[in-house]
Amino acid sequence: MIARFSLSRILLGLPFAAWTSLAVAATAPETPPPHIVFILADDLTFSDTGPYGSPNVNTPNLDQLASEGLRFDRCFQATAMCSPTRHNLYTGLYPMRSGAYPQATWVYPEVKSIAHYLPPLGYRVALNGKQHIHPKSAFPFDYLDEDTEPDLAVVESYLREDLATPAMVFLCYREPHTPWDRGQPDQYDPESFELPPNFVDTPRTRELLTHYYAEITWLDEQVGQTMAMLDRLGIADNTLLIFASEQGSAFPFAKWTQYDAGLRSAFIARWPAVIPPGTTTDAMVEYVDVTPTFIELAGGEPREDLDGRSFAAVIRGETNHHKDHVFGLQTTRGITSGPEHYGVRSVRSERYKYIINLTPEATFSNNVTMTERKWFSFWKTWIEAGETDPVAHTKAQRYLHRPAEELYDVMADPFEQHNLADDPQLAATKADLRARLKAWMADQGDAGQAAEMAANYRNLKTPEGKAAYPYDDLSQRRRDKAD
Numbered sequence: 001m002i003a004r005f006s007l008s009r010i011l012l013g014l015p016f017a018a019w020t021s022l023a024v025a026a027t028a029p030e031t032p033p034p035h036i037v038f039i040l041a042d043d044l045t046f047s048d049t050g051p052y053g054s055p056n057v058n059t060p061n062l063d064q065l066a067s068e069g070l071r072f073d074r075c076f077q078a079t080a081m082c083s084p085t086r087h088n089l090y091t092g093l094y095p096m097r098s099g100a101y102p103q104a105t106w107v108y109p110e111v112k113s114i115a116h117y118l119p120p121l122g123y124r125v126a127l128n129g130k131q132h133i134h135p136k137s138a139f140p141f142d143y144l145d146e147d148t149e150p151d152l153a154v155v156e157s158y159l160r161e162d163l164a165t166p167a168m169v170f171l172c173y174r175e176p177h178t179p180w181d182r183g184q185p186d187q188y189d190p191e192s193f194e195l196p197p198n199f200v201d202t203p204r205t206r207e208l209l210t211h212y213y214a215e216i217t218w219l220d221e222q223v224g225q226t227m228a229m230l231d232r233l234g235i236a237d238n239t240l241l242i243f244a245s246e247q248g249s250a251f252p253f254a255k256w257t258q259y260d261a262g263l264r265s266a267f268i269a270r271w272p273a274v275i276p277p278g279t280t281t282d283a284m285v286e287y288v289d290v291t292p293t294f295i296e297l298a299g300g301e302p303r304e305d306l307d308g309r310s311f312a313a314v315i316r317g318e319t320n321h322h323k324d325h326v327f328g329l330q331t332t333r334g335i336t337s338g339p340e341h342y343g344v345r346s347v348r349s350e351r352y353k354y355i356i357n358l359t360p361e362a363t364f365s366n367n368v369t370m371t372e373r374k375w376f377s378f379w380k381t382w383i384e385a386g387e388t389d390p391v392a393h394t395k396a397q398r399y400l401h402r403p404a405e406e407l408y409d410v411m412a413d414p415f416e417q418h419n420l421a422d423d424p425q426l427a428a429t430k431a432d433l434r435a436r437l438k439a440w441m442a443d444q445g446d447a448g449q450a451a452e453m454a455a456n457y458r459n460l461k462t463p464e465g466k467a468a469y470p471y472d473d474l475s476q477r478r479r480d481k482a483d
């Protein structure tokens with residue numbers, strides 16, 4: 001284990017770093033420590049929900065949750081991939097520092113998680129549903145199933161057996177990740193959809209959207225059932241119930257990218273004892289901040305060994321500000337049908353997003369562009385449309401080929417279609433963001449392209465399909481189902 005860890009560090013060109021295990025000291029919170037229930041979607045673009053303005057998707061329970069709680073309008077994650085996102089969320093560390101930056105990955109041996117930090121504060125900590133985290137020693141949850149769909153009956157039983165002890169439970173769904181086979185697609189009329197301006201409008205795209213939207217509505221029903229469960233248990237008032245959408249969908253310009261459709265997350269928090277209903281916040285928060293937030297809400301002290309910072313004050317309504325900049329990275333080594341390398345880094349302020357593509361000469365690829373699986377068959381129709389429609393051609397090529405630098409006014413251009421990197425009036429803005437991004441990379445020990453080329457040493461399987469880490473049999477069985 002130590003030899004493997006040292007080898008990966010050498011390949012990354014990074015100094016050996018160890019995070020100290022600081023004791024979490026209990027303090028007396030102003031209100032009793034809440035139960036915390038965290039619902040995590042899978043591959044859901046934040047804007048494909050009612051609370052975030054979707055004109056197409058029916059999400060009545062999320063609408064209700066937002067009307068009863070606090071909607072975060074600027075929540076972000078560090079990378080638009082399932083496995084690194086979950087490690088990021090549970091550890092409070094950015095992916096490069098934790099070691100979990102490619103897909104299907106694991107953290108360094110010394111890294112700990114929320115499942116370590118909350119039990120000393122009196123919490124039971126459980127996970128029900130999709131796992132996609134490694135090794136299990138870094139995530140000692142009470143696992144309520146064997147990496148299957150969340151079972152609310154099991155969760156209710158777990159909570160009921162000791163209601164007096166606060167519990168933190170993650171409900172991790174696989175929806176609306178492909179295959180889109182849940183829900184009722186016939187409830188949607190594909191001809192009525194308003195498509196994002198960066199989509200190519202084809203009949204196949206609209207047809208597949210009915211399946212994707214149906215699965216979102218199915219997931220929304222699970223949110224309603226969770227709220228009903230908390231009512232039955234009589235703990236709704238002092239339960240912090242959170243819904244987060246994870247990264248964006250597999251449709252282009254979302255998952256596997258650094259655009260807002262990939263990195264921006266729905267994040268809705270309801271806590272009737274503390275949060276006024278129907279409120280919103282513009283505070284910029286990140287998934288890396290979630291673990292320190294939960295530590296503080298549980299009565300613990302801030303941890304100096306984490307990258308994230310608690311936004312408990314935002315939840316309590318004491319401030320509407322948290323951060324001025326959020327950061328992201330994307331590593332395509334390890335994704336199915338990905339290119340040999342296609343590393344991307346980004347920084348975003350409230351108004352501007354700056355992106356560095358480390359190898360702009362490379363062609364971006366993934367499951368969507370390289371396979372003809374049913375759920376990705378819309379891509380072929382995009383390419384075909386581009387043979388006669390120059391606008392369609394431009395949209396598809398923008399997904400495959402990107403310049404070395406991108407700069408967007410995300411307020412005026414939320415779909416990031418107009419690259420302002422060469423605008424002389426924004427030269428100072430670009431220089432400032434570039435400097436901030438470079439400083440963050442240096443602080444994270446991110447060696448750029450060298451880190452990209454070493455990413456396969458952080459992946460559960462080598463390009464030849466052999467295990468690169470002695471993970472458990474259950475994880476090995478699930479690996480083939482993870483994109």
